[in-house]
Amino acid sequence: MPLARSLSVTSLSGLEEWDEEFDLEDAILFEIAWEVANKVGGIYTVIQTKARLTSEEWGENYFLVGPYVESNVRTQVELIEPTNPALKRTIDKMNSSGCKVYFGRWLIEGSPYVVLIDIAFTAWSLDSWKSELWELCSIGVPWFDREANDAVLFGFLTAWLLGEFAAQCEQPAHVVAHFHEWLAGLGLVLCRQRQLPVATIFTTHATLLGRYLCAGNVDFYNKLAEFNVDKEAGDRQIYHRYCLERAAAHCAHVFTTVSQITAIEAEHLLKRKPDIVTPNGLNVKKFSAMHEFQNLHAQSKSRIQEFVRGHFYGHLDFNLDKCLFLFIAGRYEFSNKGADIFLEALARLNYLLRVNHSDVTVIAFFIMPARTNNFNVETLKGQAVRKQLWDTAQTVKERFGKKLYESLLVGQLPDVSKMLDKEDFTIMKRAIFATQRQCQPPICTHNMLEDSSDPILNCVRRIGLFNSSADRVKIIFHPEFLSSTSPLLPMDYEEFVRGCHLGVFPSYYEPWGYTPAECTVMGIPSISTNLSGFGCFMEEHIADPTAYGIYILDRRCRGVDESCNQLTSFLFQFCKQSRRQRIIQRNRTERLSDLLDWRYLGRYYIAARHMALAKAFPDTFIYEPQEASQTAGFRYPRPASVPPSPALSRHSSPHHSEAEDNEDDERYDEDLEAEKDKVNIRQPYTLPMKNKSIAIIGANGNGVEVTSEKN
Numbered sequence: 001m002p003l004a005r006s007l008s009v010t011s012l013s014g015l016e017e018w019d020e021e022f023d024l025e026d027a028i029l030f031e032i033a034w035e036v037a038n039k040v041g042g043i044y045t046v047i048q049t050k051a052r053l054t055s056e057e058w059g060e061n062y063f064l065v066g067p068y069v070e071s072n073v074r075t076q077v078e079l080i081e082p083t084n085p086a087l088k089r090t091i092d093k094m095n096s097s098g099c100k101v102y103f104g105r106w107l108i109e110g111s112p113y114v115v116l117i118d119i120a121f122t123a124w125s126l127d128s129w130k131s132e133l134w135e136l137c138s139i140g141v142p143w144f145d146r147e148a149n150d151a152v153l154f155g156f157l158t159a160w161l162l163g164e165f166a167a168q169c170e171q172p173a174h175v176v177a178h179f180h181e182w183l184a185g186l187g188l189v190l191c192r193q194r195q196l197p198v199a200t201i202f203t204t205h206a207t208l209l210g211r212y213l214c215a216g217n218v219d220f221y222n223k224l225a226e227f228n229v230d231k232e233a234g235d236r237q238i239y240h241r242y243c244l245e246r247a248a249a250h251c252a253h254v255f256t257t258v259s260q261i262t263a264i265e266a267e268h269l270l271k272r273k274p275d276i277v278t279p280n281g282l283n284v285k286k287f288s289a290m291h292e293f294q295n296l297h298a299q300s301k302s303r304i305q306e307f308v309r310g311h312f313y314g315h316l317d318f319n320l321d322k323c324l325f326l327f328i329a330g331r332y333e334f335s336n337k338g339a340d341i342f343l344e345a346l347a348r349l350n351y352l353l354r355v356n357h358s359d360v361t362v363i364a365f366f367i368m369p370a371r372t373n374n375f376n377v378e379t380l381k382g383q384a385v386r387k388q389l390w391d392t393a394q395t396v397k398e399r400f401g402k403k404l405y406e407s408l409l410v411g412q413l414p415d416v417s418k419m420l421d422k423e424d425f426t427i428m429k430r431a432i433f434a435t436q437r438q439c440q441p442p443i444c445t446h447n448m449l450e451d452s453s454d455p456i457l458n459c460v461r462r463i464g465l466f467n468s469s470a471d472r473v474k475i476i477f478h479p480e481f482l483s484s485t486s487p488l489l490p491m492d493y494e495e496f497v498r499g500c501h502l503g504v505f506p507s508y509y510e511p512w513g514y515t516p517a518e519c520t521v522m523g524i525p526s527i528s529t530n531l532s533g534f535g536c537f538m539e540e541h542i543a544d545p546t547a548y549g550i551y552i553l554d555r556r557c558r559g560v561d562e563s564c565n566q567l568t569s570f571l572f573q574f575c576k577q578s579r580r581q582r583i584i585q586r587n588r589t590e591r592l593s594d595l596l597d598w599r600y601l602g603r604y605y606i607a608a609r610h611m612a613l614a615k616a617f618p619d620t621f622i623y624e625p626q627e628a629s630q631t632a633g634f635r636y637p638r639p640a641s642v643p644p645s646p647a648l649s650r651h652s653s654p655h656h657s658e659a660e661d662n663e664d665d666e667r668y669d670e671d672l673e674a675e676k677d678k679v680n681i682r683q684p685y686t687l688p689m690k691n692k693s694i695a696i697i698g699a700n701g702n703g704v705e706v707t708s709e710k711n
Contacts, residue, residue, distance in 0.1 A: 307488075
């Protein structure tokens with residue numbers, strides 16, 4: 001199916017330069033999502049990282065709305081009295097009418113205000129609200145779908161909140177309500193049905209039906225226009241959820257998605273073309289010291305190496321200095337996230353490394369939460385043995401050091417043969433015997449509840465990668481989120497990513513993809529696909545992504561076996577790089593971080609809100625379509641020097657001579673190359689002056705002239 005790009009707001013030069021802004025003095029923004037102060041998935045990251053920029057734009061008139069979860073509130077939210085008089089009256093009125101609504105500050109960067117609604121407190125209204133939903137929209141929600149029941153409660157309560165707020169305002173306010181995903185979408189439908197004076201935006205981060213179809217191993221993208229969506233949703237028993245999502249998309253003044261590929265998906269499955277594409281960003285923190293991220297990489301890598309020493313005790317017959325750490329992370333969706341193709345590529349990579357007699361060892365981490373009952377005893381034992389060996393070495397070192405010190409004090413050179421006595425050798429021999437192991441190092445760090453049916457473990461059994469000494473590729477499956485308090489691998493996710501060499505995310509269904517984006521801002525190369533929002537975004541804005549350490553796997557126009565071969569080629573070429581080449585590539589990858597900063601990408605959410613105000617309040621804000629100007633989009637060029645990227649590398653083996661490395665030193669100057677590339681990188685967006693008009697170019701090619709008529 002054709003996925004050709006059209007003029008899109010995701011082209012950084014697709015928007016006019018914003019030197020003006022309209023007046024937001026009497027405008028109020030409510031951003032509604034199930035993941036406000038409630039970490040469930042990627043939407044939490046979107047809202048949390050965007051909060052600072054949005055707070056700077058809207059100030060005291062920005063409120064996030066989410067569900068009240070007591071365990072989260074205790075650690076993330078400071079409960080306070082509402083500062084907005086109309087909102088205080090609204091919350092008091094709702095609380096006196098049988099609701100439980102809380103107000104506070106979310107303790108994240110930007111400290112935004114949050115309104116948290118306890119849906120369990122009003123569960124007694126569920127049946128009556130379901131009946132009302134059926135009468136208004138002909139959408140029936142089955143009693144057994146707890147998630148959909150929560151969506152009904154949350155939707156009616158958010159609509160109640162917005163309606164009550166509009167009634168409590170002394171003067172008509174321009175309210176913008178931005179709803180994320182289907183769980184919050186019912187509130188938008190009710191706002192439009194009740195004709196509330198609210199400008200509505202609906203953002204789908206991934207369509208429900210699309211996720212289910214891809215998980216079912218269908219040829220999704222080639223048959224996207226052929227699906228009978230009602231039948232497909234009904235067959236998967238999600239028809240009521242699909243109806244809620246589709247209704248929200250059609251009722252919204254402005255409908256947005258997070259990537260161009262999701263926009264095409266939404267057009268076919270939800271039957272509405274998005275008005276604008278709003279890519280997801282991150283808060284990029286630059287370090288004061290140049291290349292500090294390289295030092296952080298070295299520190300985190302040494303901590304991973306310590307874990308590896310314990311995990312492979314008794315079988316540590318490979319050189320850790322020539323060991324590459326690869327990882328895949330995210331929701332445990334075996335096919336959607338590409339774990340299947342990654343494992344197959346690892347098996348082929350193992351063969352290539354062995355037949356080419358490579359001295360490189362690859363350790364692939366799978367960080368995907370699954371059902372477990374505890375840590376694997378053998379894994380814990382490995383860390384205990386490693387600690388015991390370290391303590392033994394320290395004891396012998398202290399005894400050796402004392403004898404050396406005493407020998408030097410009397411002015412004699414030490415007799416090395418007498419520095420270690422029989423007791424020292426006994427201690428060391430006992431330590432060595434403790435490292436003997438009768439079994440292979442474990443694949444999984446935990447005891448799986450469904451070991452026999454686990455997709456990753458079954459695939460490992462099929463391809464035969466059991467961490468044997470002959471294998472050049474080792475696998476470690478860590479089925480829980482990383483934490484600095486873990487007794488096994490005490491590292492936060494960010495620290496772990498910094499210590500790895502390559503992130504591998506060959507997803508088949510990935511509307512955006514925060515994991516490769518996080519790798520990029522931390523200077524870690526990554527592999528993504530042209531079926532992910534991130535991959536398409538990078539292909540659009542970078543002339544040669546591979547040179548910058550962004551490898552785009554083709555899963556759109558190739559079969560599974562061809563894509564697997566391409567992934568294997570990427571991995572094998574990466575293993576051929578010298579240490580010098582990897583450092584150069586990390587420098588280039590980190591330079592792309594500005595492209596993913598909310599200071600750039602936040603402007604698309606701003607455009608969506610301005611567009612919604614123009615559509616909802618035409619008497620106040622003028623909407624004049626303009627002809628779109630043609631633009632090639634903002635694209636990074638190839639690096640100024642010859643790129644030592646895997647696909648274009650001059651080297652054909654993992655062995656490089658000193659002369660070759662010296663040649664790289666002369667040919668490549670990181671500071672000089674960065675200076676040359678700076679001219680192609682725009683400065684981050686800063687909030688402009690108020691009380692002016694603004695021109696916006698939308699994704700559909702229409703311009704939006706938004707002018708405030710207030711004095």
